[in-house]
Amino acid sequence: MPETIRRPDRLPENRYGNRPTMKDVAARAGVGLKTVSRVVNGEPGVTPETERRVQEAIDALGFRRNDSARVLRKGRTASIGLVLEDLADPFYGPLSRAVEEVARAHGALLINGSSAEDPDREQELALALCARRVDGLVVIPAGDDHRYLEPELKAGVATVFVDRPAGQIDADCVLSDNRGGARDGVAHLIGHGHRRIGFIGDMPRIHTAAERLRGYRAAMEDAGIPVEDAWMSLGVTDPERVRRAAEEMLTGPSPVTAVFAANNRVTVTVIRVLAAHARPVALVGFDDFELADLLQPGVTVVAQDSAALGRTAAERLFRQLDGTLVAPERIELPTRLITRGSGELPPSG
Amino acid sequence: MPETIRRPDRLPENRYGNRPTMKDVAARAGVGLKTVSRVVNGEPGVTPETERRVQEAIDALGFRRNDSARVLRKGRTASIGLVLEDLADPFYGPLSRAVEEVARAHGALLINGSSAEDPDREQELALALCARRVDGLVVIPAGDDHRYLEPELKAGVATVFVDRPAGQIDADCVLSDNRGGARDGVAHLIGHGHRRIGFIGDMPRIHTAAERLRGYRAAMEDAGIPVEDAWMSLGVTDPERVRRAAEEMLTGPSPVTAVFAANNRVTVTVIRVLAAHARPVALVGFDDFELADLLQPGVTVVAQDSAALGRTAAERLFRQLDGTLVAPERIELPTRLITRGSGELPPSG
DNA sequence: CCCGGATCTGACAACGTTGTCCAGGCTCTA
């Protein structure tokens, strides 16, 4: 197909398909442009009769206001961005739901996407949202350097980090008390007589993982129990390797009688290993999950309130936008130990 | 505070906080506006030296292109909307994740929200997304009348319905084979010797619920088993009432030896009832869920591939946008029976 | 009958970007 040399700037008339504009509505209703705008936005100063004519034209043409133009003119988009780690992770469902509810209450829409735990993708996504001029950003960080957001912060984009703190910049963040929660969970096992307790968690470069490890160490130290290296498995995430790590600490020279699983993925895998294991082994997991109570035995967990994380973050974000908030703060929400059986098994073997 | 009588149209200089524009960048770099645009968009025709100067000014000012203005000019937003029923429902996690991946592959962002199963809210949300001029819409319907979308369809907004069909309009939809799946599940129970089989499902006004009921009836009819009313519970969703319904069919005059649970919420509740019940009762559930294999016995389910639903829908949407697709179609994806034990229990009592 | 005021309406500019098109400077060849 030969390339057209001079295509007119104005496409025939099918931009956005061929949506009618206020101008079209005005022409059809026989009124001025601004009058249509007034009707659409419910501004006062329009006779009922005029309003009726305009409304009629709107319905007839199927007019819908173009919010891009509106945003351009007004400067506020009434939308906030949410950068998740993984949309499909059940832990984030209630969180994003909570963010959405708060946004809705403030008349804002939610735009979101997942970083898939990739720092570059997190940055790409966050900046794309800023280019859309979202009013604010809720970020669950994948990376640990967020200086790329500095111009945005300076430009007034409200920003709150959730679940993990921001890196290299001073910003609001809302976290769970990871260290305290892990400490409670491990102390619970110690309270039931365990001394050889295993820990399986993610890489310590991830803030939550590091904090939970600290909690484990603190609880052990409080009880005066020296920790053996063979009891700890760090940075192992895929099910197969978690399985192997669990089996090693169960059968090693100094076998553990209890396991602390530092996140829900690990917990589920460990449950599978323990189910196939002859000797009963106690288990406490970080993060609650559905049906934990129906397993045999029920799984004792340190639960974080992911909905509260989302709600708190979103509320802070809108308070930043109101201007009622100035100094960045770090908020830690408490966790809750839920006993269901697996954490109360006595030591054996 | 007294209202300012005449506020100048031009706010001092803090719209969007006070973001620099291309004009500012151009001034600082000592070049024309369009040259900046060229650099930002990687268009050819700029000397390396000029490009460097411009890039420097961009970095120094922290400039970020305003996509609202861009959208206004170009007519495409490179974003699609997703109207979910509930962000927090684990069934929709993989689905929205799949939609996101496809969108990402096409360079589009995803804007989403939940209808909370409320038709009015679904409409409000869908139209808000259209006002943003999303290029397309993936909708999991809450209501059954979608004529409100007609002007949008006419205007060229690509639209695909998922999980449930569109009501009163002719549009693409991607569904699971609900009837066939339910039929397979119930036939499986019959194959293991059951004749008195209970059905617990949602209100038949919901398409999926109605289809699954049809599947149940069809399987029973195929086997020549007359269905008793007492075996069916319809429109019951909250856990307490599901619990009661289940108990009634287990203890009634003609007690069932097996239960078909028509969605994952119901399944989980029924599991709880059966766990507390003396006589073993077989169970097949519609929808798979995590840990179903770890329960005692493992739960046999009719699984739908929610990721495939999302992927298929999103791909169709982008094919609509390409123009490679014209006539709306109704696509049904197969379900898969996963046997884990609970569905293979023999009749007892 | 005219005027003041209140009410309603519309012309116009501006938001920040991109497409078009032309001007000027440069290189290369004859």
Place this chain on the structure above:
DNA sequence: TAGAGCCTGGACAACGTTGTCAGATCCGGG
């Protein structure tokens, strides 16, 4: 060294909306 042609850069309009402001209309009262 002049001329042709290419390359780079910039002026300008337009996208659809809303804020400002002035003009038009209508009413009642003096």
